[in-house]
Structure formats: C-alpha cells, structure tokens
Amino acid sequence: MAAIRQLAYGTTPDSLDEYLRTSERTARECVYKFCEWVVKLYNKKYLRKPNTNDVQKLYQAHKERHGFSRMLESIDCMHLPWQNCPTAWQGQFTRGDHGHPTIILEAIVSQDLWIWHVFFGVPGSLNDLNVIYQSKFFNDVITGTGPDTSFTVSGVEYRCGYYLAGEIYQTYYTIVKTIPHPTYDKRKKFAKFQEAARKDIEQCFAVLQKMAYP
Structure with a gap:
C-alpha cells in the first residue's frame, strides 16, 4: 500500500507514517522492492x-x-x-x-x-x-x-x-x-x-x- 500510494498519488514517503504506520525509510524501501519485482516479472x-x-x-x-x-x-x-x-x-x-x-x-x-x-x-x-x-x-x-x-x-x-x-x-x-x-x-x-x-x-x-x- 505504501508503494502504490507513492507511485499513484505522488505522496512523499514521510507522509505515510500516521496513515499506514510506516516510517519514511520503510516507505522508500517498499517503493524500491515493488519496482524491483515488477522489473523481474515483466522485463523478459x-x-x-x-x-x-x-x-x-x-x-x-x-x-x-x-x-x-x-x-x-x-x-x-x-x-x-x-x-x-x-x-x-x-x-x-x-x-x-x-x-x-x-x-x-x-x-x-x-x-x-x-x-x-x-x-x-x-x-x-x-x-x-x-x-x-x-x-x-x-x-x-x-x-x-x-x-x-x-x-x-x-x-x-x-x-x-x-x-x-x-x-x-x-x-x-x-x-x-x-x-x-x-x-x-x-x-x-x-x-x-x-x-x-x-x-x-x-x-x-x-x-x-x-x-x-x-
């Protein structure tokens, strides 16, 4: 959810701490992991x-x-x-x-x-x-x-x-x-x-x- 909200709505990682109970660092890592697996699944x-x-x-x-x-x-x-x-x-x-x-x-x-x-x-x-x-x-x-x-x-x-x-x-x-x-x-x-x-x-x-x- 943290990754989707950042990519879809352009929200910043530090704005999700109260709504999703995640830190800024965790939110950034979610985006990185999400994009990494999208590439692994579809790059072929x-x-x-x-x-x-x-x-x-x-x-x-x-x-x-x-x-x-x-x-x-x-x-x-x-x-x-x-x-x-x-x-x-x-x-x-x-x-x-x-x-x-x-x-x-x-x-x-x-x-x-x-x-x-x-x-x-x-x-x-x-x-x-x-x-x-x-x-x-x-x-x-x-x-x-x-x-x-x-x-x-x-x-x-x-x-x-x-x-x-x-x-x-x-x-x-x-x-x-x-x-x-x-x-x-x-x-x-x-x-x-x-x-x-x-x-x-x-x-x-x-x-x-x-x-x-x-």
Whole structure:
C-alpha cells in the first residue's frame, strides 16, 4: 500500500507514517522492492529491445497487415495529463498550449500493442522534435549495437529497420515520414498507407489514456 500510494498519488514517503504506520525509510524501501519485482516479472517481454526472432515476427506481421516490408514499428509522442502533479512542480510541467500539467511520453508500439520503448520527457517545453534528442532510443543505431535488421531495396543494403513517424520528425534514415501534401497518385497512395499503419500507436495512446482516466 505504501508503494502504490507513492507511485499513484505522488505522496512523499514521510507522509505515510500516521496513515499506514510506516516510517519514511520503510516507505522508500517498499517503493524500491515493488519496482524491483515488477522489473523481474515483466522485463523478459515488455520494455526491452527486440531480439532477432522478434524482429522477424514484426517484419512478417507488418507486411501482412500494412503492406510495409521491413517495417519495425511506429514511433510517436503524446502529452499525458498529470492530474496529481504536485503543486510545486505544476509550473515546470505546464505548457501554454495545454493549460494544465502534462508529461510528454515517447513510445514505440507494434500492431499488437506491444510497447518495447517508452521515454518520459523532463520538464520544459518539450515536443516530438526535442524529446528525441534526449531519448536513448537511437543510441544503438549510432553505435551499431542494435539487432541485425539489415535488408536490401533496389540493390541498396540498409543495416537497420525503419519506423513510421509523423511529419514533424526530422529526416533520419531510420524514420519514414508521411508526405504532407501529396500531389501524384503514387505519393497519395503512400501517404494513405503510411497514415493508416500509424493507427497502431494512436490506438495504444487511446488505451493508455483510458486506463489512466477511465
């Protein structure tokens, strides 16, 4: 109970001494043990990097469902409302275009709502552009330590898979963006399929919001 109240409501460890009859030190240890066992129970499947077997399954599933060959997953960001934000932090986590405290969440999601990467941005005026610079997601791409996802298109070999993203993202060879104003039929078809495939992550965000605020 001490761990749940601290994580869910943002209460401090020393505020539980009268209600739960626990000391500040005990309350802190409860949070540590709770998080430790959550990681032990779920780290083999969730919030981990995909292995070679996972990559092949993702390739096959996305090709059959969306028609995108060698697509890994979709990446996007959302501002998650923080209703229980402590008063002292509300100024840091409130943006003018929202008017209430929010936490920006970057996630990578597959077609079956498997989330294997999340990053919560630090306080400030964060958006999809600058949160990606703070996330450690592309470190493996830069250092070349990620899973083997090489493939060949038109005789050119690419050493990593790609992710679908919105047009606000900068141009990276691992990110395939939509075409904002397609003019030719071929471009219109691509934009239609790309935006339809990105419904996976929009569905995930809808589920997270429903769980947080039923």
